[in-house]
Amino acid sequence: MQKYKFTEEQMKDRNKSIDTPFNKFDIKILKYIAKLDEVKLDDIKKFFSKIEGVEYHISKLSKNLLISSGSIKNEHTGALRPNNIYSITSLGKARLQEYKSINREKRWVYFFKSVFIPIIVAITTTVITTMLLG
Numbered sequence: 562m563q564k565y566k567f568t569e570e571q572m573k574d575r576n577k578s579i580d581t582p583f584n585k586f587d588i589k590i591l592k593y594i595a596k597l598d599e600v601k602l603d604d605i606k607k608f609f610s611k612i613e614g615v616e617y618h619i620s621k622l623s624k625n626l627l628i629s630s631g632s633i634k635n636e637h638t639g640a641l642r643p644n645n646i647y648s649i650t651s652l653g654k655a656r657l658q659e660y661k662s663i664n665r666e667k668r669w670v671y672f673f674k675s676v677f678i679p680i681i682v683a684i685t686t687t688v689i690t691t692m693l694l695g
Contacts, residue, residue, distance in 0.1 A: 583660075586612050587622060591657055594628055595649045602645040619647065627653035 583591075586609075593608060594600050606615050622628045629650050632641040649657075 583621075583656075587618050588657070588660055590615070590618050591622060591627060591649065591653055594647055595654065595657055599646050599648045602647065605647070622653070623647070626650055627656055 589612075590605060590609060593605065597604075602616075602619065605619065609615050612618070619628070623630060627650060628647045630647050631644045633644045634641055
């Protein structure tokens with residue numbers, strides 16, 4: 562796999578992608594591409610056949626520099642055309658890691674709110690009730 566190099570313009574826009582909202586389908590597609598290193602667009606469409614607009618999600622990830630696609634040069638015209646083989650960029654890997662970290666924090670907060678706090682409230686209520694009745 563070839564290393565992806567950011568252009569100067571892409572480096573300026575790089576921080577914008579971190580603030581861009583992504584939905585669960587974008588993250589699923591990003592994880593799938595990361596798992597396989599390089600994957601064809603047809604394979605992505607086949608794997609995510611139940612998701613409508615896979616190409617939209619791919620273009621959104623590509624536009625935000627999270628995935629990249631190589632190009633093939635036409636021998637006759639010299640024009641470049643996409644080869645529809647996608648790989649995750651280093652920015653995409655960082656975004657995935659960030660997403661996983663945020664999810665871990667959310668799970669901890671959920672656990673704290675749904676398990677720990679009710680236990681503390683129950684113990685406090687029991688102690689207060691016992692003190693008032695005792």
